[in-house]
Amino acid sequence: MSGLMHGKRGLVMGVANDHSIAWGIAKKLADSGAELGFTYQGEAFGRRVKPLAASLGSDFLIPCDVEDVASVDRVFETIKERWGRLDFLVHAIAFSDKTELKGRYADTTRENFVRTMVISCFSFTEIAKRAAAIMNPGGSMVTLTYGGSTRVMPNYNVMGVAKAALESSVRYLAMDFGLDDIRVNAISAGPVRTLAGAGIADARLMFNFQKRNSPLGRTVSIDEVGGTALYLLSNLSSGVTGEVHFVDSGYNIVSMPRLEELKDID
Numbered sequence: 115m116s117g118l119m120h121g122k123r124g125l126v127m128g129v130a131n132d133h134s135i136a137w138g139i140a141k142k143l144a145d146s147g148a149e150l151g152f153t154y155q156g157e158a159f160g161r162r163v164k165p166l167a168a169s170l171g172s173d174f175l176i177p178c179d180v181e182d183v184a185s186v187d188r189v190f191e192t193i194k195e196r197w198g199r200l201d202f203l204v205h206a207i208a209f210s211d212k213t214e215l216k217g218r219y220a221d222t223t224r225e226n227f228v229r230t231m232v233i234s235c236f237s238f239t240e241i242a243k244r245a246a247a248i249m250n251p252g253g254s255m256v257t258l259t260y261g262g263s264t265r266v267m268p269n270y271n272v273m274g275v276a277k278a279a280l281e282s283s284v285r286y287l288a289m290d291f292g293l294d295d296i297r298v299n300a301i302s303a304g305p306v307r308t309l310a311g312a313g314i315a316d317a318r319l320m321f322n323f324q325k326r327n328s329p330l331g332r333t334v335s336i337d338e339v340g341g342t343a344l345y346l347l348s349n350l351s352s353g354v355t356g357e358v359h360f361v362d363s364g365y366n367i368v369s370m371p372r373l374e375e376l377k378d379i380d
């Protein structure tokens with residue numbers, strides 16, 4: 115795949131550390147010749163992201179908290195000053211109060227519902243609009259979602275509702291930007307052990323359940339998600355837009371656990 119992204123420049127949002135899904139994506143893009151810029155949320159994350167970015171040959175780091183629209187604007191002003199144009203965007207950002215990522219969805223508070231939607235869903239729309247304004251034809255954007263958007267997963271709660279809205283946004287944005295030859299897709303990743311993933315109650319149980327019951331009998335690595343992102347962000351997928359592409363060892367096709375899992379139920 116070396117050289118696939120040669121001459122392309124893109125922004126990766128959502129690296130917190132070397133376990134982040136965005137990091138798996140960044141590595142694949144850099145291996146294929148892309149030039150990368152990174153955003154980070156606050157100075158503590160900045161200190162972790164800086165050496166990671168440097169290891170991929172990038173010194174282009176911009177602070178961004180998506181709850182602050184001025185900081186989102188500054189990201190795109192900085193890109194315009196340094197690069198002028200953009201070829202691709204990775205949005206791997208989500209947040210919800212972990213006290214509501216357990217128990218019943220019905221108990222979600224108004225405050226956390228709004229905050230979760232703004233950070234985990236609306237931020238993609240706000241960023242995609244700014245990115246599209248400076249994106250070259252043939253450009254591509256990818257966001258990250260999870261199967262809890264369409265099927266009920268224990269404890270995923272308000273994040274599932276936000277992911278459903280995010281996936282719908284992907285389809286509307288694909289239509290908005292399609293005639294400019296800009297594509298918009300989502301990757302629906304299986305469970306991965308990350309900071310964000312650890313916020314969901316009983317994450318370990320869900321991880322192990324999906325591991326045992328997916329067709330491939332395992333979970334996915336950030337490198338595997340990165341490979342799919344590389345495909346969606348490169349010209350290899352030039353006819354693909356508005357899609358939600360699963361990278362979950364096939365778990366989304368399964369309706370029942372493997373029979374061995376059910377031996378106690380009779």
Ligand code: NAD
Pocket residue numbers: 127128129130131133134135136154155159178179180181205206207208209233258259260302303304305306307308309310311
């Ligand atoms: P992560 O904790 O490594 O990344 C989450 C990122 O969101 C962090 O970099 C964090 O700084 C950023 N973020 C949160 N609030 C922000 C804000 N206000 N402003 C700017 N950035 C903010 O975890 P991850 O699992 O790699 O998450 C990346 C994406 O992948 C998320 O959208 C997540 O929902 C999605 N996803 C994760 C899994 C999983 O099992 N880990 C599965 C499917 C989808």
